[in-house]
Amino acid sequence: MKKPLVMVGGPTACGKTAMSIELAKRINGEVISGDSMQIYRYMDIGTAKVTEEEKQGIPHYLVDELNPDEEYNVMIFQQKAKNYMNEIWAKGKVPIIVGGTGFYMNALLNDTDFTETENDTSFREECYKQAQSEGAEVLFERLKKIDPEYAQTIHANNVKRVARALEYHFLTGEKFSQHNAEQKEKESPYQAAVIILTMEREKLYQRINHRVDLMMEQGLLAEVKDLLEKGYSSDLVSMQGLGYKEFMPYFRGECSLDDAVEQLKKGTRHFAKRQLTWFRRQIDGLWVDLSKADFDLAMTDVMEYLKERKILEE
Template sequence: MKPMVILTGPTAVGKTELSIRLAKILDAEIISADSMQVYKKMDIGTAKIMPEEMEGIKHYLVDELDPKEEFHVARFQQMAKDALKEIYAKGKIPLIVGGTGFYIQSLLYDIDFTKEDGDQEYRKQLEEKAKREGNDSLYEMLKQVDPKSTEKIHKNNVKRVIRALEFYKLNGYPISEHNEKEAAKTSPYNFAYFVLNHKRDILYDRINRRVDIMVEQGLIDEVKRLKEEGYEKTMVSMQGIGYRQVFEYLEANLSLEDTIEQIKKDTRHFAKRQLTWFGREKEVCMVDKSQFGSEDEILTYMLTILKEKGIYDGSVKELL
């Protein structure tokens, strides 16, 4: 089986810095499993890794799509599979880095999305209903046909709510049932799945500080520029945390202070949902940063596991 290494965890936990060091040691290339960093022109609000921070490590699915384009799990899977082919052809190891758990699951277990092409007309009707009556109206529809999905999908994640409703209309059974069957599959890869975490108060402090830094770096101007270029708040790309709230601010629905607090609050809730997701995944290796004295110790621990799995065959001590 071909090797695959996954490094994930909640937003702001510190995946990026660690991923670069790990990639250098493993001679890996990175595939981003992030639903927003794939978009061009959206750098600040996505905390996108910049070219100079990549330190020569090739990254895939970063800065590749126009914000007008839709990006969903099936598209991620196809783009990531194309990247995998390239990486394996070079004799390198793919390192999947990002916090979108469903995307990671789709790649790791090769989930079948062939029945999820969708119904464009029905999708448009649902989008118009959301604009007219609000996100709650779609969420209530989903509760009627697929209550399990509403436990995992937030009502403001309109893209996923619509996809679940589309799936039910096309197939006559809930997408949650389909996903459970697919998730029961075994992976075709020899993988190591690391979930980076931290004490809650430290993680939340990191999130709050990150949002403050984003605002200082010009998040408001970034969204303003996108709005001026014709990107609308209903687009999939603009549903990302930070972008959605700043659109509300620009439309005078929120004060700047309330906008910043709302972004912090929504990001903290998102981190909590991410951890719930990763906690349910099979064969994950939880890496609690508070249990280690340094990043070197974390890397030593990870490399030891990779060695046991036959993914890494070098010396652990010499490289740190």
């Protein structure tokens, strides 16, 4: 019999944290972060990391487990998440994966096999070096020629994923888009329910702008400065994350603080748009529009869906 798994995905600032906490309370669940940034220590404000108060006593995993200079990728996420899922099931509880990194969540849901390429990292390292010396666009142009379909799904500046797709083609001769399509056809090994939160675009963008203003009030600038003073290079993958990279030009004296904040708002809005596009194309599940229904009504729909998916007893 398949074990239960609940996923809550969607764009940044759409209410995933609140939904996951309420779900965990109602279905006896524990939360595993499906976010590529909340795993890092010292990066709290910029990642909108769940606070102790917000957790309301619900255990959370894959939060604050690595330093910003430690490697984290989809394979590491998949391995760690599976270990925690087994621990949660052993307690008779339901694991709830929550996050906006759809690529990670999909890899877990479909149990994507990365073993054939996980040991040879030399090509990937060469890609990183090329991006650093010649710019991310050069790598992205290579990908567009090899796999235009996959290139449409990611941003040119996402060097990690561009390099991953180029590496996959180099090692296997196959397109990464083809690999993803094949993996998507696989039946999930879990009794899974996927909830994808969405929101009317204008309202979502307002929430994003307000969240960035709040982050600044909470001390985001000091957080970024502290990371740099701790010796974490601006070239690190973690420091290239939203909420951090936008302030590097400010600290180098290349732009004003207002410009950096505006860049963060703009970048986050674009990121949310790409997240929604990705979820629409890649994952099937219950879509919940929180701009059309209040939270209690949305929760009623979600609980009905969990019964349909046999996560809950009728």
